[in-house]
Amino acid sequence: MKIQKIYIAISVLVLLFSFSCKKEFLDKPYLDQIAPEDYFKDDGQLAAYTIGLYGNIQPAGFGGAGYFAADVTTDVMCAWTVPAEYTDNQYKVPQNGWSWNFGSIRSVNYFFDKVLPLYKANAISGNQELVKHYIGEAYFIRAMIYFGKLQALGDFPIVRHPLPDQSDVLIAASKRAPRNEVARFIISDLDSAIMLMNDQSPDGRRNRLSKIVAQVLKSRVGLYEGTWEKYFKGTAFVPNGTGWPGATKDYNKSYVFPSGSIDNEIEYFLTQAMDASKAAADALDASGGLVPNTYYMQQDPAQAPNLYFNMYSATNMTDYKEILLWREYGMSLGIKNTKAAYQGTDGGGAGVARGMVDRFLMANGLPIYDAASGYHSDDSIQSAFKDRDFRLQLFMKTPGQLNVLYHSANEDHVVTTELVPNVTNVGSVGPYVTGYMSRKGMSLEGIQWSINNQGSTGDIIFRGVEAYLNYIEASYEKTGSIDATADKYWRAIRKRGGVDEDYQKSISHTVMTKEALNDWGAYSGGQLVDPTLYNIRRERSCEFNSEGYRHADLKRWRAMDQLITNKYHIEGFKIWGPMKNWYDPAILVYNDPNNNNNVSDPARSKYLLPYEKKTSDLGYNGLGWKKAHYLEPIAVHHFLITAGTSQKVEDSPIYQNPGWPIVADQPATE
Numbered sequence: 001m002k003i004q005k006i007y008i009a010i011s012v013l014v015l016l017f018s019f020s021c022k023k024e025f026l027d028k029p030y031l032d033q034i035a036p037e038d039y040f041k042d043d044g045q046l047a048a049y050t051i052g053l054y055g056n057i058q059p060a061g062f063g064g065a066g067y068f069a070a071d072v073t074t075d076v077m078c079a080w081t082v083p084a085e086y087t088d089n090q091y092k093v094p095q096n097g098w099s100w101n102f103g104s105i106r107s108v109n110y111f112f113d114k115v116l117p118l119y120k121a122n123a124i125s126g127n128q129e130l131v132k133h134y135i136g137e138a139y140f141i142r143a144m145i146y147f148g149k150l151q152a153l154g155d156f157p158i159v160r161h162p163l164p165d166q167s168d169v170l171i172a173a174s175k176r177a178p179r180n181e182v183a184r185f186i187i188s189d190l191d192s193a194i195m196l197m198n199d200q201s202p203d204g205r206r207n208r209l210s211k212i213v214a215q216v217l218k219s220r221v222g223l224y225e226g227t228w229e230k231y232f233k234g235t236a237f238v239p240n241g242t243g244w245p246g247a248t249k250d251y252n253k254s255y256v257f258p259s260g261s262i263d264n265e266i267e268y269f270l271t272q273a274m275d276a277s278k279a280a281a282d283a284l285d286a287s288g289g290l291v292p293n294t295y296y297m298q299q300d301p302a303q304a305p306n307l308y309f310n311m312y313s314a315t316n317m318t319d320y321k322e323i324l325l326w327r328e329y330g331m332s333l334g335i336k337n338t339k340a341a342y343q344g345t346d347g348g349g350a351g352v353a354r355g356m357v358d359r360f361l362m363a364n365g366l367p368i369y370d371a372a373s374g375y376h377s378d379d380s381i382q383s384a385f386k387d388r389d390f391r392l393q394l395f396m397k398t399p400g401q402l403n404v405l406y407h408s409a410n411e412d413h414v415v416t417t418e419l420v421p422n423v424t425n426v427g428s429v430g431p432y433v434t435g436y437m438s439r440k441g442m443s444l445e446g447i448q449w450s451i452n453n454q455g456s457t458g459d460i461i462f463r464g465v466e467a468y469l470n471y472i473e474a475s476y477e478k479t480g481s482i483d484a485t486a487d488k489y490w491r492a493i494r495k496r497g498g499v500d501e502d503y504q505k506s507i508s509h510t511v512m513t514k515e516a517l518n519d520w521g522a523y524s525g526g527q528l529v530d531p532t533l534y535n536i537r538r539e540r541s542c543e544f545n546s547e548g549y550r551h552a553d554l555k556r557w558r559a560m561d562q563l564i565t566n567k568y569h570i571e572g573f574k575i576w577g578p579m580k581n582w583y584d585p586a587i588l589v590y591n592d593p594n595n596n597n598n599v600s601d602p603a604r605s606k607y608l609l610p611y612e613k614k615t616s617d618l619g620y621n622g623l624g625w626k627k628a629h630y631l632e633p634i635a636v637h638h639f640l641i642t643a644g645t646s647q648k649v650e651d652s653p654i655y656q657n658p659g660w661p662i663v664a665d666q667p668a669t670e
Contacts, residue, residue, distance in 0.1 A: 040114050043126030046134035049111055050141065051208070056104050057144045058327065059461055059548055064338040065348030066459070068312075068441040070548030072349075075520045076356035076541065077550075078433055078570050079349050082611050082619035085629045086563070088667070090618065093633040095664040099152035100634050102159060108142040109162050129198065136196030137209050140217065143189035146182060147221055151552055152632045154179040154237065154657065155246055167644070174642045175251050175653045178239035180265050183225035184258070187272055190218040199283070205318045206325055213325045213462050215280035219470040222273030224556050227477060229266045231524045231558035236658035237630060238262060245655040273474035278485060280467035284322065290465055290496045291322045295390050298444065301405045305444075308496065309394055313340050313443040317458045327459040340443035340457045341413055341450050344403055346422075351433030352396065354571040354607055355518030356545060357384060359538055360392040365500030370509045379578045381421075381436070390498025391542055395440040397421075403439075404446045410454075411446035420582045423575065423608060424589075424598040433610050434572025435579075438546040460547075468493055469540050476536055490536075493543060503539075507531045520554055520568070526561035560625040567622025572608035575599060628659025628668030636664045 039045055062069040062079070071077040073085070084090040115135060118124050124131050149156045155176035163169055177185070193214040201210045229238050236243035239255050240262065246252035259265050284290075293308040307320070317326040329335050342348040357378075358368060364387075366373040378384040382400075385393050397403075397418050404416045425431040441457065448455045468489035475486045482490070482503075491501040500506075510531040516522040521537040522529065529537070537557070541550065554560060573579065580588070590601045595616060600609035611619025639649040639662055649662045656662050659670045 040111075040118060041124060043124065043128075043130040043134065046115065046124070046131060047202075050134050050137040053104070053107060053111075053138070053141045054327075056141050057325075057461060059459065061548075062350060063348035064342035065350060065441070066337060066339045067548045068339060068343055068438065068546050069348045069350035071546060071550045074550040074554055075518075075568065075570065076353055077350050077438075077546065078353055078610050079351075080433060080610075082617070082623065086623035086625065087618050088624060090667075091626075091629060092665050092667050093660055093663060094635040096635050096637045098635050099149060099632050100638050102157075104145045105142065105159055106162055108138055108145065109160060111138050113161055130202055132196045133198045133202055136193040136214070139189045139196065140193040140209055140214050143186045143193065143214075143217065143221070146186045146189070147217070147224075150179060150182050150186065150221075151224070151555070153634065154182075154631050155239075155252075155655075156182050158182060158185050171642050171644060171653060174638075175249070176246065176655065178246060178252065178255055180225065180229065180239060180257065180262075180269075183221060183269065186221050187218060190214050190221065190276075194218070201325075205328075206323065207328055209325060212280050212283045212464075215276045215283070216324065216462055216464070216467050216470075219273045219277035219280060219467060219474070222269045222271075222276060223470050223474045223477075224552065226266050226269030226273060226474065228556045228558075229262055229269065230477065231556070232630075233262055233266075237627075243658060245658060249653060249655055251653070267478065270474045270478040273470055274478065277467045277471035277474065280464070281471060281489060284324075284464040284467060288321045290492060291320055293390065293394075293496050293498060295498050297394055297401065298405065299402050306394070310444070312441045312460065313343075313445075313448065313457045315448075315456050315458060317460065322464045323460055324462040324464050326461055329456040329458060331456070337455045337457065337459075338450070338452075339441050339459075340445075340448035340455045343439055343442040344415060344449050345413060346432060347437050349433065350438075351572060351610065352436040352438050352546070353434055353518075354378075354436065354573065356541070357392065357396070357436055358518050359515070360389040360542055361499050361506055361538075363387050363389060363499055365494075365502055365505045366509050367506070367511070367514070369511065369514050378574050381573060381579075384573075389542060391545065393498075395438055395545060397437045397439045403442065403444070404449065405444045406446060408445070408447035411449050412452065414446045414449045416446075421573070423572075424583070424587050434570075435575060435608050436573050440546045463547075465493060465543060469543060473536050473540065476533060482532070490539065493539060497543065503535060506538075507535050510535060518571075520559045520562075521557060523557075523559050523562050525558045526564075555630055558630070560629070561627070563623060563625035564627065567624045569605070569609060569622045570611060570619075571605060572610055574606055575608040576602040576606040626659060626668045627670055628657065631657040633657055633660035633668070634662075636662055 059067040060070055061067045062072050072079040073083045119135060155178055157174055158177045159173055163173055194211055197209060197211045197214060199211050201208045232238045235241045239246060257265050259268050291307050291311050294306040298305050311320045317323045329337055361367060362373045362375060368375040374387055376383040376386045381398055385396060385398060399418050399420050401418045403418055404414050421432040421435040423432050423435050443457055448457055472486045472490050475483055490503050494501045494503060512522060512528045512531060512534060515534060516528055521541060522534055588599050590597050590599050595614045597613045600613050604612060611617055634654060634656055639652040639654055640647055642654055643649060643651040659668045661669060
């Protein structure tokens with residue numbers, strides 16, 4: 001009870017600290033308002049403070065479906081409106097805000113400045129293993145925060161301590177470190193976390209961090225930076241590349257890579273990814289490996305449950321060893337969510353694209369276009385899914401299947417049997433954006449089907465299979481071959497997924513020009529990748545379908561260059577084939593003289609075009625891209641407040657990201 005009260009108190013302090021501070025320079029805090037001077041004196045106080053920072057590692061979400069709808073900003077899933085980054089002029093430089101901020105970093109640095117001197121002086125009482133562990137948690141959290149900055153902005157200031165309220169100090173601290181230095185800083189923090197944290201979560205439930213989670217994040221960071229530098233090598237998006245804006249500032253213009261060259265940096269990061277992912281995978285294997293798949297969708301309460309499906313909607317995820325870190329919800333905790341309800345109904349306004357469906361292999365390991373594949377066509381949802389990779393069958397909705405097996409008097413908005421996709425918003429359930437809908441995270445328990453924020457299914461924050469996937473990709477990117485370890489991991493993933501383990505069969509039958517029609521991951525820098533690398537990316541996409549990984553993957557692969565000259569048209573299911581007979585023709589409106597259409601014109605495509613129903617739709621002519629969009633712009637305000645007394649943006653130590661002007665409300669120039 002004492003720990004719980006401390007946790008609540010310090011969580012409130014941290015939240016107040018994060019949102020009430022002066023928004024100037026590096027968001028300097030009023031340090032004396034965070035916690036009393038005699039705080040951080042025992043392990044319980046450290047535990048309470050670091051758990052108060054866990055919001056920084058929660059997965060990003062979209063709408064009521066949470067992180068299960070986070071892929072709407074990519075080619076595999078879409079919402080009702082086109083993301084601004086794929087338009088010609090809707091993605092603009094902000095005046096204020098966005099990712100250039102330091103509030104969360106400041107909160108962790110305050111912890112270090114207070115705790116590390118006490119730790120070195122042996123002045124923190126309690127269980128010393130836990131003291132070390134909670135310090136390790138702080139290193140992990142700072143690494144996670146900085147990784148978000150790296151992904152959004154690239155080069156970024158490295159700030160290790162809270163700073164005094166002195167303009168010259170704050171301006172100097174605004175200097176951007178080259179992105180590889182930021183990534184090295186993140187890995188250094190993760191090395192500290194790995195050294196300090198326990199092998200197992202101290203709560204025994206994996207609601208708190210552990211060493212294996214830090215290893216997985218380290219592999220993620222290494223893979224991200226290694227592949228980013230590989231595919232953007234020589235461009236303005238990496239240090240010392242042509243047009244790199246860092247060279248315009250004296251403090252970066254003579255930059256030298258710590259390893260001697262960008263090629264050595266790439267090798268360093270990929271090696272870090274390989275080593276960390278193997279360590280995590282070994283630990284996962286020792287605890288039981290991947291959650292098993294029964295290869296059927298449970299349709300009767302008397303039938304044994306499919307743990308692979310249930311893992312995503314469990315209220316208690318402790319028994320699923322593949323889940324390395326999760327967030328708990330429930331009445332006793334006073335926190336609820338709507339994920340299961342929205343995944344059971346309209347996906348929170350997110351639909352799965354045809355391109356995502358088509359990339360799943362047949363169960364025999366062959367692509368659907370191969371003459372020997374046995375593909376049954378996409379004339380219906382049922383035929384499109386038949387005999388496919390079982391992940392497609394398990395995690396996608398099919399009309400006629402039972403959605404709820406365990407009913408409750410408290411349930412609402414329950415759709416017991418899956419209906420024909422409502423794509424027109426006529427009726428009580430829907431609409432379905434693309435006709436194809438994910439059910440990953442849907443619960444078979446009716447009590448979880450509440451859109452009034454009454455659900456209590458957990459959030460998966462880290463899942464062990466990522467270690468397998470990170471190793472496979474990092475090792476191939478580094479060596480150009482599949483080694484014995486990658487072979488073992490890949491076969492395990494495919495076996496659990498319900499597809500032929502022989503990935504070489506899939507590779508040998510892959511035709512890249514066909515894959516490129518509906519998968520941006522077929523490209524890097526505007527060029528088609530080789531079939532082996534593509535199948536590695538395919539595996540990652542299929543395993544992580546609807547889990548929010550896709551946007552970061554596409555950016556690090558530099559997989560949108562082809563959209564600069566060839567706009568892309570996202571498609572849904574084949575509404576203008578036999579499935580049109582599922583609907584009353586009167587409700588399918590595509591040629592309304594007032595442009596009030598609710599489906600796309602069959603003359604444009606036999607597939608539903610979710611962004612192209614009306615001529616006024618921003619995506620009516622397809623999705624495009626600008627190179628600048630690989631990174632966010634920095635808001636004008638940050639240049640002005642670091643420019644000193646001149647208030648001229650050119651006097652700021654900050655430089656803008658490639659292709660973006662330092663003028664508010666303006667789109668990228670290239």
